[in-house]
Amino acid sequence: MVPKRLKKSLAEMHAAAPALFVSVLLGIFSKSLASPIQINWFYDSLPCKGVSSTRIHQEGLDFTVYHSLWWHNKRFYAVLDGSNKDEALSPAISMNTGIMGLPVKDAQLYYDNLMAGWVPGTSLLLDLAFPAFPDNMGHWMEALLPVYNVLEQGLWKSALPEGSGFIDNIVFVNLRRDNLADLDWVWEMIKLALAPALPPNKDMPRILFYEELDHMDKASWLGLEAVLVATDRYSGHAPLVQQCTCLSLAPRYGREDGLNGFFEAEVGRKFREAAFNNHGLQPPAAGNLPRTITLLSAVQGEECAWLQVVNREELMGALQDIGHTLGLAVRPYTATARAPFESYLSVMARTGVLVSRHGPLLANSIFLPPGAVVMELLPYNWEWKGISKIYVNLTRSLGDIHHIAWRATHPKWALYGSADHARYAEWTPEECNSRDCLEVHAAAAMRVDTATVQEMLMQMVPGAMRGESVRSLRQPWPELALAKGNTGLWWDK
Known part of the structure; x- marks a missing residue:
């Protein structure tokens, strides 16, 4: 028989069990909140002390450094506790990457209650402006040359603690690993761009792709030191400006000059030389221009947005006439974005005159020998945010490459894929800035005025072969022109 006193104790314990169980669970849960998440390969546990609220250092139009930037559930956050009232926060870090301000009373107290990891050191954030085209060499040049310029100039180091002079991580915020699989050209260009900020004998820092961020527990936070x-050309820091008692957004996206290229000619030539040296190749030297005209084309179907020149054989004949007159060899070169980087270097080094339709492959024109000539063929109505000049900006920033262009100024030079596409034929360049119109003109095949192209080259190439300066032979960039007259399309008849 159980004594009455023991019966009473057991009954009290039984009644208190649910409350005790809940109390234990709450204790475990609260402890887990204040504890770091399990350490992964790319982050450490959150330091107990010394993590400040988010601070922002902006250096003109060149770069921005975020201290204590946070990632949580597909978005970046700036934790703002009011300790720096002059802090300016843009709604976007870059073209495709937004940021939200998170006001807190005490940043350290807030961190103490987070389930969080920590990425130490300096991370370079790379946002490819058009991630749907991860193999587009032109867009990669627009992303990587600003990085190279910033790292080479070195001012970014002044925004970091003393001794933090290297890039420790790359964060691809909108690309997955499989996006860059087999893209040797892209990886070699990334190595070249990051070289000024890497320790000796190291060609790549730790790399984080979007899947690392996306696969984190949705309740967890990740801090980047x-x-x-x-x-770049498309994105920039748009600060909040104080007006009276309210905050308003000062809209400014991208570099105001719209330019992309090397900030100094010598820096660009150093980049070119490093590309050849990294592969054990002799960098092309001035004064010995190869006597070869190369007609560069993308593999048909490889890049559907940059179709062929339909009268390519006629163009080839015009180039052969030039070659016969001036004693130059002429060769076609058809390439793919997945060709080895070294193959592009080899072809460019042996080219004195490069002829190509405007397209991603022209990014390799920076590897041409000093004094080489580029003839760029611009499709009809191809203009948006200065996009027709992205390659001439590259070569002109080197200061030792002649770059001219022929522009199609009438729809007769465009071959549309369908009657629906042809409806855009008479749109002005100012009107053709929608995605649909731009994609139509990017996909349209083009016909080239070979007589005019031949005449332009005959005016340029002899002087270039004699070693005349880029400045003395420079020609104005062709302006956009409005189409006039009958197009021959059914609605004009």
């Missing part, structure tokens, strides 16, 4: 963002 310092994040460097170089300003």
